[in-house]
Amino acid sequence: MSVHPMIAALRKHKAGVILIAMQIALTLAIVCNAIFIIYTRVDNVRRPSGLDEANLFLVTQQWVGAPSGDDPDSIAKLDALEREDLAALRAMPDVESVTPTNSVPLLNSSWTGSVALKPGSDLRGGTARTAFYFGDENELATLGVRLVAGRNFTAADVVNRAMRDQRQPSLVIVSKALGDKLFPKGDAVGKAVYFNGDTMPTTIVGEVERLQVPSTSSWSSGFFWDTTIAPIRLNANFSRYLIRTKPGRLEAAMRAVTPTLYKTNPMRVLDDDSVKSFADIRSDAYRADIGMAVLMGIVCLILLAVTAAGIVGLTSFWVGQRHRQIGVRRALGARKIDILHYFQLENLLIAGIGALIGIALAIGLNMVLIKNFEMSRMPIVYVLGGLVVVLLLGQAAVFVPARRASNVPPVVATRSV
Amino acid sequence: MFAYYLQLGVRSLKRNPVLTALMVMAIGFGVAASMITYSVFRAVSGNPIPDKSSQLFVPQIDNWGPQQNEKGEPSGALSYIDAMAVMRAHQATRQTLLYPVMLSALPHDVNSIPVSINGYAVTGDFFSMFEVPFLYGNGWNANDDDRRAADVVLTEEFNQRMFGGANSVGREITLSGHDYRIVGVAKHWDPSPRFYAVWSDSAFQDPPDFYVLLNRMLDLKTDSSGRNSCRGNLTFTGWDEWLQSNCVWLMPWVELDTANDVARYHRFLEGYAADQQHVGRFAWPPNVRLRDVMAWLDQMNVVPPESRISMVVALCFFVICLVNTIGLLLAKFMRRAGEIGVRRALGATRREIYSQYLIEAAAVGLAGGGLGLLLTSIGMSGVGLLFNADIARLAHLDVSLVGLTLVVAILATVAAAFYPAWRAAQVQPAWQLKSN
Numbered sequence: 001m002s003v004h005p006m007i008a009a010l011r012k013h014k015a016g017v018i019l020i021a022m023q024i025a026l027t028l029a030i031v032c033n034a035i036f037i038i039y040t041r042v043d044n045v046r047r048p049s050g051l052d053e054a055n056l057f058l059v060t061q062q063w064v065g066a067p068s069g070d071d072p073d074s075i076a077k078l079d080a081l082e083r084e085d086l087a088a089l090r091a092m093p094d095v096e097s098v099t100p101t102n103s104v105p106l107l108n109s110s111w112t113g114s115v116a117l118k119p120g121s122d123l124r125g126g127t128a129r130t131a132f133y134f135g136d137e138n139e140l141a142t143l144g145v146r147l148v149a150g151r152n153f154t155a156a157d158v159v160n161r162a163m164r165d166q167r168q169p170s171l172v173i174v175s176k177a178l179g180d181k182l183f184p185k186g187d188a189v190g191k192a193v194y195f196n197g198d199t200m201p202t203t204i205v206g207e208v209e210r211l212q213v214p215s216t217s218s219w220s221s222g223f224f225w226d227t228t229i230a231p232i233r234l235n236a237n238f239s240r241y242l243i244r245t246k247p248g249r250l251e252a253a254m255r256a257v258t259p260t261l262y263k264t265n266p267m268r269v270l271d272d273d274s275v276k277s278f279a280d281i282r283s284d285a286y287r288a289d290i291g292m293a294v295l296m297g298i299v300c301l302i303l304l305a306v307t308a309a310g311i312v313g314l315t316s317f318w319v320g321q322r323h324r325q326i327g328v329r330r331a332l333g334a335r336k337i338d339i340l341h342y343f344q345l346e347n348l349l350i351a352g353i354g355a356l357i358g359i360a361l362a363i364g365l366n367m368v369l370i371k372n373f374e375m376s377r378m379p380i381v382y383v384l385g386g387l388v389v390v391l392l393l394g395q396a397a398v399f400v401p402a403r404r405a406s407n408v409p410p411v412v413a414t415r416s417v
Numbered sequence: 418m419f420a421y422y423l424q425l426g427v428r429s430l431k432r433n434p435v436l437t438a439l440m441v442m443a444i445g446f447g448v449a450a451s452m453i454t455y456s457v458f459r460a461v462s463g464n465p466i467p468d469k470s471s472q473l474f475v476p477q478i479d480n481w482g483p484q485q486n487e488k489g490e491p492s493g494a495l496s497y498i499d500a501m502a503v504m505r506a507h508q509a510t511r512q513t514l515l516y517p518v519m520l521s522a523l524p525h526d527v528n529s530i531p532v533s534i535n536g537y538a539v540t541g542d543f544f545s546m547f548e549v550p551f552l553y554g555n556g557w558n559a560n561d562d563d564r565r566a567a568d569v570v571l572t573e574e575f576n577q578r579m580f581g582g583a584n585s586v587g588r589e590i591t592l593s594g595h596d597y598r599i600v601g602v603a604k605h606w607d608p609s610p611r612f613y614a615v616w617s618d619s620a621f622q623d624p625p626d627f628y629v630l631l632n633r634m635l636d637l638k639t640d641s642s643g644r645n646s647c648r649g650n651l652t653f654t655g656w657d658e659w660l661q662s663n664c665v666w667l668m669p670w671v672e673l674d675t676a677n678d679v680a681r682y683h684r685f686l687e688g689y690a691a692d693q694q695h696v697g698r699f700a701w702p703p704n705v706r707l708r709d710v711m712a713w714l715d716q717m718n719v720v721p722p723e724s725r726i727s728m729v730v731a732l733c734f735f736v737i738c739l740v741n742t743i744g745l746l747l748a749k750f751m752r753r754a755g756e757i758g759v760r761r762a763l764g765a766t767r768r769e770i771y772s773q774y775l776i777e778a779a780a781v782g783l784a785g786g787g788l789g790l791l792l793t794s795i796g797m798s799g800v801g802l803l804f805n806a807d808i809a810r811l812a813h814l815d816v817s818l819v820g821l822t823l824v825v826a827i828l829a830t831v832a833a834a835f836y837p838a839w840r841a842a843q844v845q846p847a848w849q850l851k852s853n
Binding site: 068316 | 659722743805840
């Protein structure tokens with residue numbers, strides 16, 4: 001079949017051709033960008049945290065009438081309150097392990113700083129950025145992260161310190177990612193580093209396999225796996241406890257934790273938001289990502305449906321308009337399959353032109369998103385995937401009216417003039 | 418004639434039910450997607466204090482220097498040293514300093530379990546600057562600030578919880594173990610976004626419970642419950658050293674009535690920063706900013722990126738739906754070429770044909786708008802999927818949104834019909850009559 005008469009015929013339907021091509025182009029541009037957004041968001045959500053998430057929950061509470069000063073007496077009182085709570089929590093039957101902590105992965109409450117190989121380097125001069133977790137000797141066991149080198153903290157390593165006290169810890173455990181960044185040879189254990197531009201060295205005593213920062217925002221993406229655990233029990237008029245329960249006992253432990261803490265000391269604030277399972281922390285952290293992926297998915301589906309409907313509508317109109325011409329062609333010997341192919345090829349031609357424009361639009365839209373919304377560059381495979389999708393969509397949509405056209409009987413040619 | 422054409426238009430909706438359904442659905446989906454995302458965008462990008470937004474300014478002073486600041490921008494809050502200096506200079510009509518605090522209280526209604534309450538430590542001008550309405554009593558004045566009085570203003574909602582809504586002015590209240598005198602009860606006032614504390618808090622969280630005298634909070638060494646940002650080598654070990662550090666956490670606001678005042682205040686800030694450079698506290702030239710409310714909200718990126726992206730995508734989607742509608746309207750109108758030919762032959766002008774088909778398109782738009790309204794109201798419940806609860810609760814279907822949905826649907830469809838209707842009006846009567 002020659003394409004030439006087809007193009008000649010399309011010249012008569014300029015408006016319809018432009019409309020279908022435009023629709024295909026815009027659909028391609030949006031669909032491949034949307035799928036790329038879905039992919040990046042889902043990819044974020046699927047990052048494993050490396051924790052024993054199913055059995056973890058977090059308690060954040062505040063003492064009423066606790067001292068707020070920095071004098072040793074106040075700090076000692078706050079530390080006593082905290083240790084009392086820890087003892088009560090550890091005595092609970094369903095609890096496996098408890099640690100005080102300042103934050104946990106995905107909580108989006110961060111304490112960050114710099115780490116350098118030389119003393120006195122400030123944030124910009126530092127070798128790496130890192131997020132800090134402060135806990136006691138049970139921090140690793142409670143999080144469920146695996147030690148790959150060196151040793152864990154012992155109870156003797158743990159010190160207590162006021163929230164506002166900025167003295168650096170004497171020893172830390174770092175994530176393997178941070179250890180390797182500082183010491184590319186992989187021998188970080190036993191080495192000295194300097195935190196936040198301090199001149200006092202801190203010794204790395206161990207490395208954990210993986211532990212992410214608390215933040216999921218884009219500002220932390222540059223050091224997402226670079227974390228430091230310090231053996232410090234922070235004292236303030238509020239506290240956070242991360243609790244790991246025995247397998248399957250999460251709900252029971254979460255129900256029992258409020259009465260247990262009230263029994264230890266009733267002068268505290270423990271409300272609905274105070275006790276949070278890790279599953280809730282995760283769903284809060286990634287709500288926007290999941291929501292965005294779902295929204296984009298829905299938009300894609302409706303968009304493809306609308307475009308298909310548009311093609312069906314316009315092609316049906318053309319079939320109606322060319323009713324007699326089809327009859328004449330059939331009478332002159334064209335087979336049903338020839339008519340079918342004619343419409344299919346016509347659609348491929350239009351969709352092809354539309355898709356070419358669409359590729360340019362898709363890349364343009366991606367650039368707009370990169371510029372304004374901190375998106376990354378879309379790999380070309382998404383554009384090619386989108387191209388295949390819209391071409392197939394066009395073929396599927398044109399099939400129904402094209403079949404109807406192929407069923408026009410030759411006898412139509414003889415009716416009226 | 419309009420009514421008659423509209424009637425014809427509505428009747429013609431039934432003539433090609435499939436084509437009509439496709440168009441109505443395209444417009445309905447397109448307009449609904451746009452309206453849902455717009456309702457969120459409208460909520461998060463609005464002006465929280467329209468009558469004063471151009472008189473309220475945030476003074477910013479770079480106390481971190483080019484090595485450590487945020488890409489050349491001074492930080493969005495002040496350190497204690499700079500904040501106190503700016504307040505003491507008192508170069509603005511009104512000025513306030515604030516930071517968020519979390520305390521505890523013992524409500525009378527619940528079974529004596531302490532609850533945590535959130536509020537702001539503020540200075541006296543806060544209430545007059547931001548036009549906080551009062552139910553009972555008043556705020557405090559600058560003298561009370563200087564006296565470092567234990568004064569507190571409760572919000573209407575918190576007063577309800579603590580005192581059952583009674584006039585509590587003059588009574589005592591115990592917060593986190595310290596006694597305060599209630600000087601006023603503020604009427605419900607919750608500007609959204611919460612412009613005055615966006616640097617520290619989420620711009621859309623629950624309204625505060627109280628406003629407490631800032632100097633009193635400092636005396637009690639009460640930490641900020643919001644952001645505290647520090648740079649470089651930190652050596653402090655306690656409250657007093659922390660106050661002298663480069664940590665920023667205090668949010669300043671000034672009220673400046675004329676452009677002259679603004680220019681003068683800007684000069685004052687530069688002068689202050691230059692003095693600091695002079696005495697060796699800053700090792701860099703003055704780097705100050707003075708932004709009004711809307712510029713400040715923009716700088717703080719209050720509108721979540723999800724809101725912009727989803728609105729861009731929804732608008733693109735709507736454009737595709739309209740392109741689709743143009744094609745379908747073209748098909749629908751051109752099918753009736755014969756009918757148009759007869760009307761033209763009987764004396765109808767092109768203009769009349771044109772207006773008839775535009776009105777018919779408006780009927781399609783109205784039906785699409787109706788469907789769009791239905792989908793919008795369903796979709797509103799899905800907003801919580803994409804945005805957190807604080808933002809999702811702001812999106813709602815009100816009268817203006819209903820009106821906007823219908824108007825946008827009709828206007829967009831009429832606009833889409835310009836070309837198809839023009840083609841319809843170009844139909845040659847002779848041609849059509851001949852072939853029939």
